[in-house]
Amino acid sequence: MSGHGEAQPMKSRKSGPLKGVAEVPGDKSISHRSLIFGAMAVGETKISGLLEGQDVLDTAKAMQAFGARVTRHGEGAWTVNGVGVGGFQEPADVIDCGNSGTGVRLIMGTMATTTITATFTGDASLRKRPMGRVTDPLSLFGARAYGRQGGRLPMTIVGAANPVPVRYALPVASAQVKSAVLLAGLNAPGETVVIEKEPTRDHSERMLLGFGAQLSVERTGEGHVITLKGRPELRPQTVAVPRDPSSAAFPVCAALVVEGSDILVPGVSQNLTRNGLYLTLVEMGADIEFQNPREEGGEPVADLRVRFSGGMKGIEVPPERAPSMIDEYPILSVVAAFSQGKTVMRGVKELRVKESDRIDAMARGLEACGVRVEEDDDTLIVHGMGPGGVPGGAVAKTHIDHRIAMSFLVCGLAAKAEVGVDDGSPIQTSFPVFEGLMRGLGAEIARG
DSSP states (O other): OBTTBSOOOEEEEOOOOOEEEOOOOBOHHHHHHHHHHHHHBEEEEEEESOOOSHHHHHHHHHHHHTTOEEEEEETTEEEEEEEOTTOOOOOSSOEEOTTOHHHHHHHHHHHTTSSOEEEEEOOTTGGGSOOHHHHHHHHHHTOEEEEETTTEEEEEEEOOSSOOOOEEEOSSOOHHHHHHHHHHHTTSSSEEEEEESSOOOOHHHHHHHHTTOOEEEEEETTEEEEEEESSOOBOOOEEEOOBOHHHHHHHHHHHHHSTTOEEEEEEEEOOTTTOHHHHHHHHHTOEEEEEEEEEETTEEEEEEEEEOOTTOBOOEEOGGGGGGTGGGHHHHHHHHHTSBSEEEEESOGGGGGSSSOHHHHHHHHHHHTTOOEEEETTEEEEEOOOTTOOOBOOEEOOTTOHHHHHHHHHHHTTSSBOEEESOOGGGGGTOTTHHHHHHHHTOEEEEO
16 A cells, blocks of 8 residues: 555566657755745745645645645646745644655744644655654754654644744754754744755755845855844745756656667756766766756756766765765666666665665665665665666565655666566655656556
């Protein structure tokens, strides 16, 4: 069973060359934030290109439950009439964030410095994920959290009646935790400061500035220091959501490993805090051209021309690159399996606490497909078998994880024998058009 209903087995098999244009959906991180920031602004925020995956739709419902008016006008076109910073009303029911760790953690931060109480839950996968990394810093503002053992959902957050500003050094690189603290700081007096040793994705900082918050970022001996002045009046914005680099990774990587492929993926975000996968692929010898670089919605974007790359070689991925590609290691491990030599991915322990234990999920699935893998708590090493060299012929367990499901379906497109996944339904959470888009390029993907 998936967290969203009946399990949906899927399978893929060796395909002919992938050709055409892959128009991937809007960026999931920016979609979540556009709804949340719109709800905290005074007036109407207009959003185009919003990802309409289940994760984002759950955030839209949550913003409505907290008092904002959220309206869909057409495909990807939404408006949010916000209630202002500190204006959230107490929801009448439990907030169900489905599969979304980003959604639940950011929303917890947003309401933690208001005098309301809210209870959060999610699907079976989300209920296993630790929330202490967010609730610990939120308690410094004065919020209180009551959850299951281990700091897990369902969880009730009692907002701080008299919030105080916080200075917080992130113990682990996490854009979700950083964003939750900054969002809580919006309704605290004075200055809230977040310090991160390594920069993580900066969509929250960019969007805060766009909505009119007073925020500064400087590099010091402590690391990246972000200072936010509390209690601004956020101004509504027009947000054009760029295409998601994490979703684009799947057609891009499929084209790299399927012989004869040549595709175009237009308008993909090239935010420097999100492009680690693409830097890594180029270092491995991938044939990727970054065409027509430009800026859309305050984010750098480019069109990606991607061709089959049979000469890719394994590399050692710098561990400091992990924050900029943490969601892309599963699909990178598939590319590594079709490359020559070994690919070493260190500094990836954050993968243990994502939608699933992604290190374990990828290691077990690749081993079942005939690939030699080594792992420890913080490392994944894949021994490549060269173009077309992966035997396949296995069914991978997805553990209700959309990226695991899509990664193994890509694997099957170039493996010698069919590759299946036990449940493809979680793909709806982040990339609802994945199946149709990939088939449109020529991918042999089927249900059942």
